[in-house]
Amino acid sequence: MKTQNLVxxxxxxxxxxDARRAGRRLLMSWAAGTMVSVxxxxxxxxxxxxxxxxxxxxxxxxxxxxxxxxxxxxxxAVGRLGRxxxxxxxxxxxxxxPVVAMGLLAVVVLLNAPxxxxxxxxxxxxxxxxxxxxTFLAAPPLIALTWALRGAAPTRLHxxxxxxxxxxxxxxxxxxxxxxxxxxxxFFATWYLLGMLIPAGLxxxxxxxxxxW
Amino acid sequence: xxxxxxxxxxxHGLSGDGATYRQFLxxxxxxxxxxxxxxxxxxxxxxxDLLQELLLAIxxxxxxxxxxxxxxxxxxxxxxxxxxxxxxxRERNEALQDPLDEDTMFTTVDHxxxxxxxxxxxxxxxxxxxxxxxxxxxxxxxxxxxxAARRTGMSESAVKVGIHRGLKALAxxxxxxx
Numbered sequence: 001m002k003t004q005n006l007v008x009x010x011x012x013x014x015x016x017x018d019a020r021r022a023g024r025r026l027l028m029s030w031a032a033g034t035m036v037s038v039x040x041x042x043x044x045x046x047x048x049x050x051x052x053x054x055x056x057x058x059x060x061x062x063x064x065x066x067x068x069x070x071x072x073x074x075x076x077a078v079g080r081l082g083r084x085x086x087x088x089x090x091x092x093x094x095x096x097x098p099v100v101a102m103g104l105l106a107v108v109v110l111l112n113a114p115x116x117x118x119x120x121x122x123x124x125x126x127x128x129x130x131x132x133x134x135t136f137l138a139a140p141p142l143i144a145l146t147w148a149l150r151g152a153a154p155t156r157l158h159x160x161x162x163x164x165x166x167x168x169x170x171x172x173x174x175x176x177x178x179x180x181x182x183x184x185x186x187f188f189a190t191w192y193l194l195g196m197l198i199p200a201g202l203x204x205x206x207x208x209x210x211x212x213w
Numbered sequence: 214x215x216x217x218x219x220x221x222x223x224x225h226g227l228s229g230d231g232a233t234y235r236q237f238l239x240x241x242x243x244x245x246x247x248x249x250x251x252x253x254x255x256x257x258x259x260x261x262d263l264l265q266e267l268l269l270a271i272x273x274x275x276x277x278x279x280x281x282x283x284x285x286x287x288x289x290x291x292x293x294x295x296x297x298x299x300x301x302x303r304e305r306n307e308a309l310q311d312p313l314d315e316d317t318m319f320t321t322v323d324h325x326x327x328x329x330x331x332x333x334x335x336x337x338x339x340x341x342x343x344x345x346x347x348x349x350x351x352x353x354x355x356x357x358x359x360x361a362a363r364r365t366g367m368s369e370s371a372v373k374v375g376i377h378r379g380l381k382a383l384a385x386x387x388x389x390x391x
Contacts, residue, residue, distance in 0.1 A: 001333035003246075003326045006265050007238040009333075009352045010272045010380075015373065016229030017276040083277045084290035153274035155294040212298070213270065213384070 026079050026148045030171070033144030037137040037175040045133065045179045059183040062105075067174035067192065069098045074167030078145055081160040082152030095166075099193065106189035124182040127191050133179075134195025135202075138165070138172030142199055146210055154211050161207020162200050169196030215244075215319035220284040227275060240322075242268055245292065247323035252296055259299065261329040266387045267295050273381055285318050292318075298388070336386045337379075344379030347372040352380075 001009075041047060054060050073094035080086040110118050124130075145164040154160035173192045182188060219240060226234025245267055249260045271291055278287050337345060350361035351372065362369045 001265070001329065003242055003261060003265055003268070003329065004239070006268060006333060007235060007242060009348075010268065011226075011231050011235035011238055012352045012355050013357060014226065014229060014231045014234050017227050019227070019276070019278075019280055021276050083279060083287075084274075084294070085286035086279070086282070153270075153277040153291065155290050212388075213274070 022082060022152050023079060025151055026075065026082070026145070029144040029148040030075055030141060030167070033141030033168070034171045034175060036140035036144075037172055038178070040137055040140070041175055041179050045137075045176075047178050048181055050181070051178065054181070054183070057183060059185070060177070062185070063183065063188050063192075064174060064177050066098055066102050066188065067170050067177060070095060070196065071167055071170035071174055073098075074163055074170055075145075077163040078149065078160065078167050081156060081163050082149050082154050084153050084155050099189075102185060102189040102193075106186040109185045118186075121184045122186045122190055124184060124187040124191075126180065126182060127187065130176075130180065130182070130187075130191040131195035131198055134169060134172045134176050134192065135198045136172070137175050138168040138195070138199040140168075141171040142168035142203065146203075146206075149211055150213070153213060154207075157207040157211045158204045159207070160211055162204035164207075165203020166196055166200035168203070169199040172196075172199070216283060216285050219244075219319060220280075223275075223278065223284060224280050227278070227280070238268060238272070241271070241288070243322040243324050244319050245288075246326070247321040248292060248318060249296075250323055251321075256303075257327075258330065261327045262331055262387075263295060263299055265329050265331075265333065266384070267292060269380065269384045269387065270295060273384055289318055302388075331387060333383065333387075336383055339386065340379050340382055343367065343371065344375045344382060347375035348379045351376060 048054060073091060077088060077091045077095070080088055080091065110121060113121055142165055145168055146161075149160055149164055173195055176192075176195070180188075182191075219237060222233050222237035222240065226237045242264060246260065246264050249263055249267075250257070253260050253263065271288065274291065278284070337348060340348070346365045347361055347367065350356045350364055351358060356364070358369050358372050361367075361372045365372065367375065
């Protein structure tokens with residue numbers, strides 16, 4: 001086929017496109033994936049039975065806010081990385097700030113704690129399960145975000161995959177707060193972050209394979 | 214300015230104005246051909262193939278263009294991505310340096326179309342009916358979506374979906390080589 005004929009083919013009866021479609025598709029799929037994670041907590045991990053009482057504690061909301069802010073910024077990053085030549089601008093700052101803030105809070109808590117309590121503040125009771133359960137809960141949003149990116153045009157596939165993985169990890173962590181009993185900042189600054197980084201690494205590895213177009 | 218003119222054509226085209234959109238693709242393909250000739254000096258036979266692949270990619274991904282942003286970087290990012298993909302496919306690892314890109318993308322044109330080696334018409338025949346028939350009716354014969362729906366016995370939305378998925382499948386087939 002000659003290029004001119006291809007041009008005719010593409011232009012023939014061309015449909016208008018809505019510039020907001022990509023953004024809508026991203027948000028819808030992210031919300032759907034995260035809802036599936038909530039169902040996984042409800043059905044498999046179970047909600048924390050002390051949730052009504054725990055939700056009265058400020059640290060419950062600090063923990064949730066930490067996850068939610070990272071999820072939000074990372075979803076924005078996914079949206080930008082799906083558009084050729086879009087700039088990330090302040091996105092890296094938005095990712096670093098909550099992590100640094102939580103790290104500082106964790107350090108302050110540790111410094112104020114008696115020396116013999118410090119190890120248990122970091123490890124809690126569930127440290128070794130935590131990152132893997134978050135990774136498990138990150139799977140539905142990761143699948144959903146990958147699907148959304150496949151409908152966009154990412155040109156940096158490792159980075160787009162990593163962003164999708166991190167967004168999924170942060171969303172999974174947010175949902176995990178409904179199950180997790182740990183409220184000490186040294187705990188979640190460490191293990192929640194690790195739980196977000198595992199899917200991020202997975203996304204970076206799989207990006208070039210899954211996101212090519 | 215080239216950038217302004219092309220962007221205006223695209224923005225109108227995105228609202229569903231076929232004639233303007235065709236104009237956009239025609240002018241763009243002349244710029245892209247010149248661009249690819251420079252980039253692929255050692256692979257002149259690949260120019261028309263990659264040009265067609267690029268046009269199809271730009272068409273399929275046109276919803277990712279943000280009308281508030283300039284057009285040149287968007288086209289350039291797609292062109293670079295496809296070039297890198299081509300080189301990956303050919304297992305060549307030569308670095309793609311193009312310091313002059315920013316200025317030269319839309320300053321040169323090349324109207325001389327060579328023959329592409331892959332045949333999109335043949336690839337079209339490999340698509341399933343639900344994609345091939347809507348593309349034949351609407352995109353090649355120029356029938357309206359409702360006519361195509363009547364003639365194929367498909368619903369209008371199935372016709373639209375068929376075109377959309379068919380063109381994406383076509384792009385994937387071009388990528389994996391004829």
